[in-house]
Structures are given as structure tokens and as C-alpha cells.
Amino acid sequence: MAAILAVDxxxxxxxxxxxxxxxxxxxxxxxxxxxxxxxxxxxxRVDLVLTDQNMPRMDGITLVKxxxxxPQFKATPILILTTESSDEMxxxxxxxxxxxxxxxxxxxxxxxxxxxxxxP
Amino acid sequence: xxxxxxNTGTSQAQPLAIGEVxxxxxxxxxxxxxxxxxxxxxxxxxxQLMERFSAANEQAQLLLGDLESREGLRRELAGxxxxxxxxxxxxxxxxxTVQRIRGVADFIGSRAVADDDEAESxxxxxxxxxxxxxxxRQVDAGSIxxx
Numbered sequence: 001m002a003a004i005l006a007v008d009x010x011x012x013x014x015x016x017x018x019x020x021x022x023x024x025x026x027x028x029x030x031x032x033x034x035x036x037x038x039x040x041x042x043x044x045r046v047d048l049v050l051t052d053q054n055m056p057r058m059d060g061i062t063l064v065k066x067x068x069x070x071p072q073f074k075a076t077p078i079l080i081l082t083t084e085s086s087d088e089m090x091x092x093x094x095x096x097x098x099x100x101x102x103x104x105x106x107x108x109x110x111x112x113x114x115x116x117x118x119x120p
Numbered sequence: 121x122x123x124x125x126x127n128t129g130t131s132q133a134q135p136l137a138i139g140e141v142x143x144x145x146x147x148x149x150x151x152x153x154x155x156x157x158x159x160x161x162x163x164x165x166x167x168q169l170m171e172r173f174s175a176a177n178e179q180a181q182l183l184l185g186d187l188e189s190r191e192g193l194r195r196e197l198a199g200x201x202x203x204x205x206x207x208x209x210x211x212x213x214x215x216x217t218v219q220r221i222r223g224v225a226d227f228i229g230s231r232a233v234a235d236d237d238e239a240e241s242x243x244x245x246x247x248x249x250x251x252x253x254x255x256x257r258q259v260d261a262g263s264i265x266x267x
Contacts, residue, residue: 090265
């Protein structure tokens, strides 16, 4: 069972993501922002990271950069799920090493499909 | 601005008294607090709705015998989850608006005391002008791009 780290400062959004992913058979670990994500990860491995962009303490793109600097997350799919849709932001996400950019609101079925597509 | 009768030239706006500025700031901060409260109410309501959905889904999966019915339920729930995300976007708009209101209140206050800290004024103006993160184009909503 693949483990997914879901990062978002909105508790209701985390709830919706967790509901969607658990219903499809994934294990879900939740974090409230980038800093919390790093603390929750510790030495743990996850199969995919799904992160919001605009969060306190550490935003999504900064989290992506940090994870890509760690050997154990160099190849881990990292998707950014956000309300931001500007080309500038997407390019920043791509440059940071994100695997993909999803604009909210997400369709649960499409979210699961893209996750299954990018999981190794 | 049209000159009022009795004036010989263009009328000039009268500066606000310190007391009026303080009152204006209080009103703006109260408005910001009310918006914060609204954001909290929306978050609570959405969280409770999702808990109910989750519980209903578990019950229904046990009761529904055929695959078609279960798939139909999944489709309906997927639609509900998509629709409920309005709360997350509304919360971001509220947060952005609160920051702008507080920024305007601070700006008014700094001007009222003839604050010459230009750096702080610039910072406040920049904060007020920062783009709203939910300024997405409708066509982009729900889009997925893999790099």
C-alpha cells in the first residue's frame, strides 16, 4: 500500500485529500505546512508527496527544493496542489523539481488517476 | 473635484483628526476580525460536512450490493468533494482581504502621525497590493500539468 504525504495548512482540504486517497487504498500522512512535513517525515519514506503552495512557515516550492536536496527523495514524485495557476509559479515549481502542478479544486477521480500515473 | 459654492478655487481634502483616524482604524481592524471569524465558521462547517460524508460513505459501501451502485455513489461523492473545496478558496480570499484591510489601517495610522519611515510605508503598500492567490482563471481550475 503506497504511502502519501499530504501537506496543506487547511484542515478541511487535508480531510478531503485524505478521504479521497484512503478510499482508493493509499496510506496518508498529513502535515500542516512545509516545516511540519519535514518533521513528520523524519527518517520515514513515502512514495509520493502532495503539497499545497501557499502555507505558513514553509511554502510548497521551498519544501520541494528541500526534499530534492535529500538523496532519499531525489526520485520521489512530488505534486503541487494549489489555487495558483500563473505560468510564473508553475515554472518556479518545475525549476524546484516538482513532478506536476495541479490547480484546485481537484476532481478526486482525476487526482487518483494522476497519482497512479506518476507512482513508480 | 468640482469647487463648492463660495470657494474661489479647487477645494482641498481636509486631513483627518487623530481621533477620527483612530476610529477608522478600529473599524477596519474589527472588520478584519469579523472576516477571520467568518473564515473559522466556514472551516468548521466544511470539516463537519466531510466527517458526515466519510461516515455515510462507509455505511453505504456496506449496504450497496452491486458494483454499479457503488460506482454511482463514488461519482456523487467525488462531485461533492470538488464542490466543497470552495471553502478552501474562500478562506484564502478572506485571509488575503484581512491582510489588505490591516495593511490599509496601518498605512492610515502611519500617515496620520506623519511617519517619515518610507521603508515601512513602501512595505505596507506592497502588502496591500500583493496579488490574491485565488486570482486563477476559470479555465485553469482543476487543470493538471505533469512536467
